[in-house]
Amino acid sequence: MDGVESETGFAGIVGRHPSMRAIFDVMRKVAPTDTTVLITGESGTGKELVAAAIHRLSRRAAGRFVAVHCGAIPEDLLESEMFGHERGAFTGAIASRVGRFKLADGGTIFLDEIGEMSPKLQVKLLRVLEDGRFEPVGSVVTHQVDVRIIAATNRSLEAAVAARQFREDLFYRLRVVPIEMPPLRRRRDDVPLLVTAILEGLAAKGLPRFTVTPAALEILERYPWPGNVRELRNMLEQLVVLGRPEHTIDVPDLPPHLLAPPPLGEAVPAMPWQFGPAGIDFYHEMEAIEDRIIAQALRLSGGNKKEAARLLRVNRTTLLEKLKRKRAQGSPLAALLGGGRVPVLPLGAAADAAPPLELAPPRPAPGTAAA
Numbered sequence: 573m574d575g576v577e578s579e580t581g582f583a584g585i586v587g588r589h590p591s592m593r594a595i596f597d598v599m600r601k602v603a604p605t606d607t608t609v610l611i612t613g614e615s616g617t618g619k620e621l622v623a624a625a626i627h628r629l630s631r632r633a634a635g636r637f638v639a640v641h642c643g644a645i646p647e648d649l650l651e652s653e654m655f656g657h658e659r660g661a662f663t664g665a666i667a668s669r670v671g672r673f674k675l676a677d678g679g680t681i682f683l684d685e686i687g688e689m690s691p692k693l694q695v696k697l698l699r700v701l702e703d704g705r706f707e708p709v710g711s712v713v714t715h716q717v718d719v720r721i722i723a724a725t726n727r728s729l730e731a732a733v734a735a736r737q738f739r740e741d742l743f744y745r746l747r748v749v750p751i752e753m754p755p756l757r758r759r760r761d762d763v764p765l766l767v768t769a770i771l772e773g774l775a776a777k778g779l780p781r782f783t784v785t786p787a788a789l790e791i792l793e794r795y796p797w798p799g800n801v802r803e804l805r806n807m808l809e810q811l812v813v814l815g816r817p818e819h820t821i822d823v824p825d826l827p828p829h830l831l832a833p834p835p836l837g838e839a840v841p842a843m844p845w846q847f848g849p850a851g852i853d854f855y856h857e858m859e860a861i862e863d864r865i866i867a868q869a870l871r872l873s874g875g876n877k878k879e880a881a882r883l884l885r886v887n888r889t890t891l892l893e894k895l896k897r898k899r900a901q902g903s904p905l906a907a908l909l910g911g912g913r914v915p916v917l918p919l920g921a922a923a924d925a926a927p928p929l930e931l932a933p934p935r936p937a938p939g940t941a942a943a
């Protein structure tokens with residue numbers, strides 16, 4: 573098969589990072605077999621791309637690659653979607669229907685978002701995995717198919733197993749060969765390669781051929797890409813379609829959220845703290861949290877410190893001491909209090925979901941330049 577190995581990746585999958593090379597190795601080994609593969613990874617990391625490539629590289633390439641998006645189909649329809657149904661099997665089943673497993677006979681079935689599958693279907697799937705047999709909905713006739721199964725999920729199946737939402741036996745049966753797709757922010761070195769490949773792909777589709785300036789590329793490499801390669805692809809396509817006549821993408825062309833990204837490192841939306849390479853200033857962060865809680869109490873009490881102390885369930889003197897210390901340290905909270913103004917913080921936001929206190933501008937970590 574030609575065109576499989578290339579300078580920039582494997583089987584049309586772009587990447588040179590060691591984590592991607594390791595995946596290509598596994599793909600090379602697993603493709604010629606009928607072994608079940610479980611692909612995990614965040615949205616947009618290329619799970620379907622890898623599944624389709626494994627199919628193309630397998631002896632089943634002449635058969636179909638049939639994708640089933642288990643999360644997108646309502647539960648009661650999913651069974652007939654996968655296994656087919658007999659005429660009259662349920663209200664509305666006016667004709668019998670061939671399921672995706674039958675369609676994939678001799679080929680590969682790709683079960684996406686497998687974690688969303690109902691317990692009933694999990695049992696049925698387990699049986700197909702064991703011996704390739706199933707009955708269509710409303711039928712007593714057992715069908716036998718020769719199908720290779722590749723499953724994917726962007727949520728932790730281990731956690732679903734622990735929560736008893738996913739059968740453990742099915743989990744192990746699916747995860748014979750696991751492939752974990754790295755998020756793009758863990759393979760930033762691959763961003764320039766991807767940018768080139770994506771721009772070439774767009775040009776091949778008849779769009780103008782664009783280039784990216786080094787400064788813009790640097791920003792693309794630094795951005796954490798929560799939507800992974802899909803987000804990068806969509807953004808580049810938008811920039812090309814709406815782009816300048818010079819056919820270049822420069823820093824001012826980039827969307828604003830790329831220009832003010834969170835500090836270097838992984839974007840972890842559940843946590844307001846961003847650990848850059850230099851770490852965080854723990855005591856400063858703790859102060860900021862304290863400021864934020866006190867500001868909220870003062871706001872609720874209309875600036876009344878006795879009432880604020882009651883809300884915080886601390887002694888009034890403790891609160892006064894803290895405020896005195898903060899004032900002495902020049903804390904933004906004390907500054908606001910000094911002016912007789914009570915800091916306005918948004919109400920109603922869940923404390924753990926809210927961003928760190930706005931009053932304190934984040935101090936640059938030592939060794940990093942302030943933006």
Ligand SMILES: Nc1ncnc2c1ncn2[C@@H]1O[C@H](COP(=O)(O)OP(=O)(O)OP(=O)(O)O)[C@@H](O)[C@H]1O
Pocket residue numbers: 584585586587613614615616617618619620621622726801802805
């Ligand atoms: N390594 C890669 N090289 C080239 N293109 C990629 C790569 N990874 C992803 N893409 C492209 O990004 C888009 C998303 O990929 P894909 O649909 O395979 O992601 P996914 O992991 O299945 O996402 P989801 O979990 O949201 O279904 C596709 O257009 C795909 O071609």
Ligand SMILES: [Mg+2]
Pocket residue numbers: 619620684
């Ligand atoms: Mg997908």
